[in-house]
Amino acid sequence: MVQDQLSQTPIVSGRLRKMSVTLKLLKNLYKQSLSRSGSHAKAMSIIKQVLAKYKDVQGENIFNKATFVDGRYYWRFASPGFPSEAYKIMVNYEIDRVLPDTPQWGLSTVIFAITKKCCMNCEHCFEWENLNKPNTLQVSEIVETLKKYSDYGTTQFMFSGGEPMLRFDDLVQVLEQAPKNADYWVITSGFGMTHEKAQKLKNSGLTGLMVSLDHHLPEENDKFRGYKGAHSLALKAVRFANEAGLVTTLSLCVTRGYCQPEYLDAYMHLAKSLGVSFVQILEPRQTGRYSGKDILLSDDDTQRLDKYYTSYINSKKYKDYPMINYLGYHQRKVGCFGGGNRFFYIDTDGDAHLCPYCSGKKISVLTNTAEEVIKTLQTNHCHAFENTDY
Numbered sequence: 001m002v003q004d005q006l007s008q009t010p011i012v013s014g015r016l017r018k019m020s021v022t023l024k025l026l027k028n029l030y031k032q033s034l035s036r037s038g039s040h041a042k043a044m045s046i047i048k049q050v051l052a053k054y055k056d057v058q059g060e061n062i063f064n065k066a067t068f069v070d071g072r073y074y075w076r077f078a079s080p081g082f083p084s085e086a087y088k089i090m091v092n093y094e095i096d097r098v099l100p101d102t103p104q105w106g107l108s109t110v111i112f113a114i115t116k117k118c119c120m121n122c123e124h125c126f127e128w129e130n131l132n133k134p135n136t137l138q139v140s141e142i143v144e145t146l147k148k149y150s151d152y153g154t155t156q157f158m159f160s161g162g163e164p165m166l167r168f169d170d171l172v173q174v175l176e177q178a179p180k181n182a183d184y185w186v187i188t189s190g191f192g193m194t195h196e197k198a199q200k201l202k203n204s205g206l207t208g209l210m211v212s213l214d215h216h217l218p219e220e221n222d223k224f225r226g227y228k229g230a231h232s233l234a235l236k237a238v239r240f241a242n243e244a245g246l247v248t249t250l251s252l253c254v255t256r257g258y259c260q261p262e263y264l265d266a267y268m269h270l271a272k273s274l275g276v277s278f279v280q281i282l283e284p285r286q287t288g289r290y291s292g293k294d295i296l297l298s299d300d301d302t303q304r305l306d307k308y309y310t311s312y313i314n315s316k317k318y319k320d321y322p323m324i325n326y327l328g329y330h331q332r333k334v335g336c337f338g339g340g341n342r343f344f345y346i347d348t349d350g351d352a353h354l355c356p357y358c359s360g361k362k363i364s365v366l367t368n369t370a371e372e373v374i375k376t377l378q379t380n381h382c383h384a385f386e387n388t389d390y
């Protein structure tokens, strides 16, 4: 099955091309730092701080790898494509975060659950108690919320659920009316995706598709997701999305048994063969269907994961493999980026949570301003990691 899925990798390889992309991104960073700070010396100091901060968080140099899809470069999962208006906004709020006496604004990502409907039965589902109840959010409320958070400086919105593909017509309407200065993603199991739907989403303004795949082996993935054929649906969705010019990401929840280099390697080989740009690694959390269950990774497990990640980002062997976005790694190093720092989660009733895994309704996004919501989230702390002022 993997064989007939083989796609060309979108990762930018070749020394000269990589250098040219890096120069473009650095030149842009300098230009925006200069216009924000007003002096060459201050601009250079900003660049130094931004580069150091990035290395601290990710464990690798900035712009180490990039992917090129439909005319734009993506060098980090939470960063919008370059060049774009969204990218400019993101660089401006990151610069303001290192400038002294400058108020923090802007968010990298709002994850927005737009439907309670889903037909899978995943072991780790964090929305388990809310699934398959009537939807409450109207298209107009979703669009108004996007406008509100776009005005606040949010540069990436990710639609989740449930299964957002089960609200396909509404999703298209939302994308058509959404502000144009942000990137939009759909997080899906792959259910219901066709070539035509992927193209329609792309034409309506979608940037990328994140497809959940929790094991490289079909039978193991399907068992975890409680749905026969889930593996095949996921692979097809990736193929349709790539053909439509969408950026593709695989999302993997690494369970205890999966924290082995040979499994992770098999997964990354599959990801490369599918032509995805990113792989997101998540760790199980005791929330939703996993509430009260003994599923947390041990210290040995996370050390093995960290070791795999650092060798992956530093080894030439993986130079044209997808980029890894591994939240747990940087959270353990520098704290949490959820809770309204760089991202937060809106549930299907329009209520804000620190993130999808640290659930607990904090405040309605429908009846409060973005500033009120962010302030409320930032005064709450997560059970798992300290908040960060990064």
Ligand code: SF4
Pocket (backbone or CB within 6 Å): 118, 119, 120, 121, 122, 124, 125, 126, 127, 128, 161, 162, 163, 189
């Ligand atoms: S994790 Fe996602 S795909 Fe799985 S049951 Fe929950 S909402 Fe559905």
Ligand code: SF4
Pocket (backbone or CB within 6 Å): 285, 331, 336, 337, 338, 339, 354, 355, 356, 357, 358, 382, 383, 384, 385
């Ligand atoms: S709020 Fe907690 S669970 Fe959520 S991303 Fe932050 S550290 Fe992780």
